[in-house]
Amino acid sequence: MSEIMGSETKGSPFLRRFIRVMSTPQKIMGSILFILLVLFVFFPAVNLLYTAFTFSFSDKVLPQVVDRGIKAVPGKFTLVHFERVFDSGLTKNMFLIPLLHTIIITIGLTFTALTIGTILAWIVVRSDIPAKKLIANLATIPYIIPAWPTALAWLTVFKNNRVGGAPGWFQYIFHVAPPNWLSYGPVPIIICLSLHYYAYAFIIGSGALATIDSRLEETGELLGASKWQVMRKITFPLVLPSIFSAFILTFSRGIGVFGTPAFLGIPVRYFTLSTQLYSNIRNNLSGDAYVIAIVMILITGITIYMNIKVIGARKSFVTISGKGFRAKTVSLGSMKYIILILIIIFLIIAVFMPLYVLTWQSLMDVDGNYSFSNITFHFWIGKAGSLDSRGILLAEGQAGILRNKMILSGAWNSIKLALFSAFFASVLGILIGYSIVRDRGKILSKMNDALSFAPYIFPGIAFGAIYLSMFAKAHGPIPALYGTFAILVLVSVAKHVPYSSRTGTAAMMQVNRELEEAAELQGAGFLTRFSKIIFPLTKSGLVAGFMLSFITVMRELSLVVLLVTPKTKVLTTMIYNYVQLGFHQFGDAITMLVVAITLTGTVIIRRFQKTDLSKGIGG
Amino acid sequence: MAREKIRIVNLCKRWRDVTAIDNMNLSIEEGDFITLLGPSGCGKTTTLRSIAGLEEPTSGELYLNNKLVFSKKEEIVVSPAKRNLGLVFQSYALWPHMTVFDNIAFGLRIKKLPKSEVKMKVLSVLKDMKLEGYEERYPQELSGGQQQRIAIARMIVNRPDIYLMDEPLSNLDAKLRVDMRSELKELHQRSGATTVYVTHDQVEAMTMSTKISIMKDGVIQQIGTPEEVYRRPANLFVAEFISNPKMNFFNAEVLSEGGNRFINAGGIKLNIKPGLIQNQSSVKAAIRPEDFIITDSGIEYEVTSYLPSGSTSLVYAKRGEDKIAIMLDGSYKAEAGDKIKVGIKKGLFNLYDIETGNKIF
Numbered sequence: 001m002s003e004i005m006g007s008e009t010k011g012s013p014f015l016r017r018f019i020r021v022m023s024t025p026q027k028i029m030g031s032i033l034f035i036l037l038v039l040f041v042f043f044p045a046v047n048l049l050y051t052a053f054t055f056s057f058s059d060k061v062l063p064q065v066v067d068r069g070i071k072a073v074p075g076k077f078t079l080v081h082f083e084r085v086f087d088s089g090l091t092k093n094m095f096l097i098p099l100l101h102t103i104i105i106t107i108g109l110t111f112t113a114l115t116i117g118t119i120l121a122w123i124v125v126r127s128d129i130p131a132k133k134l135i136a137n138l139a140t141i142p143y144i145i146p147a148w149p150t151a152l153a154w155l156t157v158f159k160n161n162r163v164g165g166a167p168g169w170f171q172y173i174f175h176v177a178p179p180n181w182l183s184y185g186p187v188p189i190i191i192c193l194s195l196h197y198y199a200y201a202f203i204i205g206s207g208a209l210a211t212i213d214s215r216l217e218e219t220g221e222l223l224g225a226s227k228w229q230v231m232r233k234i235t236f237p238l239v240l241p242s243i244f245s246a247f248i249l250t251f252s253r254g255i256g257v258f259g260t261p262a263f264l265g266i267p268v269r270y271f272t273l274s275t276q277l278y279s280n281i282r283n284n285l286s287g288d289a290y291v292i293a294i295v296m297i298l299i300t301g302i303t304i305y306m307n308i309k310v311i312g313a314r315k316s317f318v319t320i321s322g323k324g325f326r327a328k329t330v331s332l333g334s335m336k337y338i339i340l341i342l343i344i345i346f347l348i349i350a351v352f353m354p355l356y357v358l359t360w361q362s363l364m365d366v367d368g369n370y371s372f373s374n375i376t377f378h379f380w381i382g383k384a385g386s387l388d389s390r391g392i393l394l395a396e397g398q399a400g401i402l403r404n405k406m407i408l409s410g411a412w413n414s415i416k417l418a419l420f421s422a423f424f425a426s427v428l429g430i431l432i433g434y435s436i437v438r439d440r441g442k443i444l445s446k447m448n449d450a451l452s453f454a455p456y457i458f459p460g461i462a463f464g465a466i467y468l469s470m471f472a473k474a475h476g477p478i479p480a481l482y483g484t485f486a487i488l489v490l491v492s493v494a495k496h497v498p499y500s501s502r503t504g505t506a507a508m509m510q511v512n513r514e515l516e517e518a519a520e521l522q523g524a525g526f527l528t529r530f531s532k533i534i535f536p537l538t539k540s541g542l543v544a545g546f547m548l549s550f551i552t553v554m555r556e557l558s559l560v561v562l563l564v565t566p567k568t569k570v571l572t573t574m575i576y577n578y579v580q581l582g583f584h585q586f587g588d589a590i591t592m593l594v595v596a597i598t599l600t601g602t603v604i605i606r607r608f609q610k611t612d613l614s615k616g617i618g619g
Numbered sequence: 620m621a622r623e624k625i626r627i628v629n630l631c632k633r634w635r636d637v638t639a640i641d642n643m644n645l646s647i648e649e650g651d652f653i654t655l656l657g658p659s660g661c662g663k664t665t666t667l668r669s670i671a672g673l674e675e676p677t678s679g680e681l682y683l684n685n686k687l688v689f690s691k692k693e694e695i696v697v698s699p700a701k702r703n704l705g706l707v708f709q710s711y712a713l714w715p716h717m718t719v720f721d722n723i724a725f726g727l728r729i730k731k732l733p734k735s736e737v738k739m740k741v742l743s744v745l746k747d748m749k750l751e752g753y754e755e756r757y758p759q760e761l762s763g764g765q766q767q768r769i770a771i772a773r774m775i776v777n778r779p780d781i782y783l784m785d786e787p788l789s790n791l792d793a794k795l796r797v798d799m800r801s802e803l804k805e806l807h808q809r810s811g812a813t814t815v816y817v818t819h820d821q822v823e824a825m826t827m828s829t830k831i832s833i834m835k836d837g838v839i840q841q842i843g844t845p846e847e848v849y850r851r852p853a854n855l856f857v858a859e860f861i862s863n864p865k866m867n868f869f870n871a872e873v874l875s876e877g878g879n880r881f882i883n884a885g886g887i888k889l890n891i892k893p894g895l896i897q898n899q900s901s902v903k904a905a906i907r908p909e910d911f912i913i914t915d916s917g918i919e920y921e922v923t924s925y926l927p928s929g930s931t932s933l934v935y936a937k938r939g940e941d942k943i944a945i946m947l948d949g950s951y952k953a954e955a956g957d958k959i960k961v962g963i964k965k966g967l968f969n970l971y972d973i974e975t976g977n978k979i980f
Contacts, residue, residue: 013693013694014694016694016695017694019698020694059671061714064745181944247926512710512712514708514709514710514712515712517673517699517708517712518706518708518712518773519705519714519725520673520698520699520700521671521673521700521704521705521706522700522724522725522726522729522773523700523729523730524700524725524726524729528729533714536716537714537715575894606821
């Protein structure tokens with residue numbers, strides 16, 4: 001009756017269908033991504049469980065094994081790690097106290113950071129405060145720079161002589177040692193973390209407030225509601241999902257945070273789960289460490305689950321959108337300038353003081369002497385083996401950071417790591433975004449969505465521990481990667497997949513499907529469509545995602561601290577080691593270097609691309 | 620008879636629990652301008668996308684130019700690019716990062732035409748579409764009407780056999796829409812290309828089409844010329860949908876008088892052929908507002924409101940429970956409360972079965 005068109009008629013119908021469905025770009029891509037996600041997200045998580053439930057070589061010396069005469073065959077099933085963590089003489093110190101500390105810090109941090117962040121956001125977005133743009137720009141700086149410099153600066157100011165080393169500014173000026181609770185432990189940890197993480201709540205909160213159409217509120221007012229009622233009944237419920245998002249974000253960061261409690265807690269043995277996990281690994285108790293990692297993942301997972309239950313939307317943790325209305329502002333009246341001054345003081349303390357303090361300390365010859373005569377540039381640019389004015393060998397003969405081969409190679413490693421990871425993470429992100437958006441509702445798409453979200457619930461230190469456990473030995477075609485640069489890239493990319501895939505998905509959502517279909521109708525193949533249509537249209541989102549990944553990897557400590565070896569050291573782990581060894585000037589100088597690189601990176605990319613930092617943060 | 624251009628056979632499209640197209644059969648002849656008309660969600664866009672190959676139907680067959688391009692049974696799916704058709708999207712889908720020229724040249728460049736030929740063709744189509752001088756501009760710098768024309772230019776420059784248009788005028792303002800209607804009609808007459816046009820706007824369908832296919836819930840309710848569809852709606856749904864100005868409906872009794880049967884529609888007597896109605900004691904009568912007349916032999920109604928609009932006047936009137944709308948000449952004057960005598964132009968009414976909704980007459 002009729003002839004058949006084209007070449008789509010070879011083979012059996014079933015085979016044709018299979019080939020056709022599987023050869024759509026989203027299916028090919030989805031399948032490849034699925035395999036990658038299984039390999040680098042799912043398997044590591046399984047491996048973590050496996051390691052926690054089996055003996056390892058070092059377990060032979062555990063008292064629980066020796067006393068009972070158990071043969072600790074590596075790889076054999078055991079509950080000994082769980083027993084040690086949850087039900088033994090060690091439980092209190094190894095688990096309960098760190099857990100309590102973690103909870104105290106997380107709750108304190110979440111409460112403080114959310115309060116500061118949302119209030120600041122409301123003032124900037126909805127009040128008539130002057131210099132809004134300036135405040136907004138300054139207030140987001142902590143988001144760009146790492147969290148732990150504040151802790152280092154805190155130490156510089158409030159260190160007392162309890163743990164040895166030179167005392168801080170406070171003691172230098174007042175000749176009184178600051179009390180312990182002010183120098184170390186929960187109070188400074190919460191303060192330092194809050195001074196950083198408020199920026200997250202601020203970005204999310206101001207994003208949400210800016211998208212509320214003020215007509216919604218005006219309608220309420222026209223119906224006779226008071227300003228307070230409008231706030232309570234209209235504004236607050238509208239921003240509530242965002243507040244929950246900020247809550248989840250801060251809370252999950254709080255559970256996993258490592259740098260700050262390491263600097264301000266470990267010296268006085270104030271352990272949190274993350275620092276306890278770290279010290280367990282360092283003490284060859286990896287089985288115990290992995291049990292703690294499981295606990296941390298469970299806490300984060302349960303919190304997110306409860307958030308989903310309350311908010312009812314799985315993706316509510318990303319509610320940042322760029323679009324804004326001109327919202328009507330509330331007049332602060334004569335309070336305006338007082339509030340402005342308070343905000344300025346706050347921003348100086350939160351943003352500038354830490355950097356200023358660290359810069360100063362990096363210029364000190366003798367640690368703890370804050371007079372001008374003590375200033376030296378040795379720690380930055382000094383030659384190896386230089387002597388100071390008193391003829392003492394500077395920095396135990398080490399060269400300043402900008403001349404120091406080891407540190408420069410660390411800097412190169414850091415930049416390389418950040419560039420590679422950011423590149424792969426953004427490429428992966430856009431591909432995941434494409435396959436999820438174009439294949440919406442299909443099983444493969446759903447599984448990829450879920451898998452790409454999973455690393456979000458793994459705290460950085462736990463994720464590092466997972467990779468350590470997984471890649472310490474070879475698995476099939478994957479060689480033992482421990483000690484290589486590749487494992488750092490892998491772990492960074494995998495940890496950033498939740499963010500980059502969200503950025504990618506958001507970017508892909510903006511490309512109306514019809515734009516691609518119009519090209520398809522004109523005969524453009526997938527590669528042409530991708531390079532000519534999709535890529536140009538998602539470029540700015542990609543660059544924003546790249547920038548975000550670059551600065552987060554650049555400043556990352558907890559994720560890589562367990563995975564670096566002397567050969568693959570990065571700046572952040574060097575800082576950690578220097579500070580542990582009491583070389584504060586070096587630590588501070590390198591910190592400033594990291595800050596300078598991340599800030600420069602941000603500025604450069606912002607110049608070239610008019611992207612908004614808040615875009616694609618999503619946590 | 621003209622050649623068959625598009626044939627849709629037993630086509631179905633289902634998503635989990637939604638049926639977008641329900642066993643559709645449709646034949647479209649070469650040179651037709653057929654409009655798929657229906658409320659939103661009736662499956663008209665899905666049908667269009669299935670023809671284009673952008674949507675894969677759940678079952679059925681599709682022939683273009685008598686060639687099988689889709690068959691579920693045979694698992695044959697010819698890719699959209701090989702179907703030699705063009706589509707104007709509702710959103711226009713103009714690529715915002717390309718100039719007008721690049722947008723239009725895209726398909727030609729894919730076909731690897733020589734540069735000079737691309738340029739010639741693009742400039743010529745720009746001239747046809749009255750877009751000369753805009754080639755270096757970006758789509759978003761142009762007005763809605765111009766964007767619309769770029770989208771059409773991008774389609775016709777590739778010389779497709781079949782034009783598909785998905786509510787192309789819905790994003791334009793009222794005046795522009797009227798202008799574009801006549802432009803599209805001219806385009807169709809000039810090119811002679813078979814056109815499938817999707818809209819929910821009755822006037823668009825009536826003014827441009829050679830044929831209208833009215834759809835509801837994935838099922839074609841009636842196919843016919845605009846005249847047929849307007850004058851003889853096949854069922855109550857079509858009568859209600861093609862109802863601008865508003866159709867009058869009556870629950871009308873079937874009465875007998877001296878062996879002759881007639882219908883009482885709001886007091887107005889409608890004569891019917893003997894034997895037309897057998898069992899029903901009442902039917903639904905549909906009368907268009909312009910088919911009423913004011914006559915001394917008419918039935919008395921009371922005017923409830925009078926809405927003149929220049930060329931015509933719309934009069935709302937009632938008689939007990941019955942309310943009617945009457946379209947009269949613009950010179951007709953009335954006031955609320957006036958008594959008028961209403962009759963009907965001979966034979967200009969339709970009768971529907973109350974239960975099935977199908978046309979009796």
